[in-house]
Amino acid sequence: MKEQIEKALGEVDEIGHILMTKYQKQSKYIYAIVEGIQDKSYYSSFIYQHIPSDWYCHFIYTNKKKNKLSSKQKLINFCNSFNWKNYDKNQIITFLDKDLSLFINESLPKLNNLYLTDGYSVENSIISETTFIRTLSELCFFEELSANDIKKLLNVYSTQFELFFNKMIPLMSWMIHWQQSQQKPQLNNIEIKDIFSFKNGMASYLIVKDENKFFHKKTKLSSFDKTVNLTRISKAFTKDNNHKNFVRGKYLFDFFVALCKSIHNDYLHISNFKLKKRSQHHPKLDFIDIARVSSKPQTLNLFLKNTVETYVASLTA
Secondary structure: OHHHHHHHHHHOOHHHHHHHHHOOOOOOEEEEEEOOHHHHHHHHHHHHOOOOOOOEEEEEEOOOOOOOOOHHHHHHHHHHHOOOOOOOOOOEEEEEOOOOHHHHOOOOOOOOOEEEOOOOOHHHHHOOHHHHHHHHHHHOOEOOOOHHHHHHHHHHHHHHHHHHHHHOHHHHHHHHHHHHOOOOOOHHHOOHHHHEEEEOOEEEEOOOOOHHHHHHHHOOOOOOOOOOOHHHHHHHHHHHHHHHOOOOHHHHHHHHHHHHHHHHHHHHHOOOOOOOEOOOOOOOOOHHHHHHOOOOOHHHHHHHHHHHHHHHHHHHO
8 A cells, every 4th residue: 555655646746736836827937847956046046147137936846755756757757747738838947957867878858948957967067167266266265366376276176177087987887887777876975075085275086995895885785796897887988078077966066165175275285376365264165155156058048048038028028
């Protein structure tokens, strides 16, 4: 009976039900459907750039506790089953992370009002050279950076993230295999501090023994299949530099924060740098703050023009 109830709950279009209760046709409302509340923090300011000042965006996200389906799967189910007959697609926009779909043959919906992230998740769009410089300047309290300061900092960014992306290839290759074989690793058990240490704005790789055993132990997978052709998976993952776009977003974001904090804390000991601070306060460097200083991806800008701006024009013409 319990399994039947859970199955029935999984088949309920939770998102569609919420949308139908909230929806106001031909109104000054945009409805944005996202996987989770953190996505709202990222997409919100960008959406408001595309609507008049007296308009409002209403966000809808799933309740993870209602059944065993992931937020992503609930959103996919909504996209595949919702009847759009009496709804304006340009008024209702949906956002979905690609995750590792390119590598596991996961089929994602194809809708004009569905935006798919360029990389693994929104974090992969947030983290960039521009965000790095703005984070240090605006959030880490460094004084106005000179052209020479920026050049040196971008060199740090380039070398440290080259290390990061290369060292993350084995773990991401295992993640691809785990998804393909429908295993359930506890990925949040692996933290950046388990993999890297930071000093004077430089990262050092910490895993000196068997990576495979380490990753499986941390994720609570008791053993690993030694017959897995990890080299083949890694080759597919790194093709066309995909590994620089599809490392799990949480790991990418946490590495970015740790690097920025290292520069903030150790800047006086970094050779050839003459950075100065306007404040000695410790920065929070949380998701909302860093998302605020990130740039809008071109793909997202085009998506919002083709949907939200088209809907606004239809009501204001």
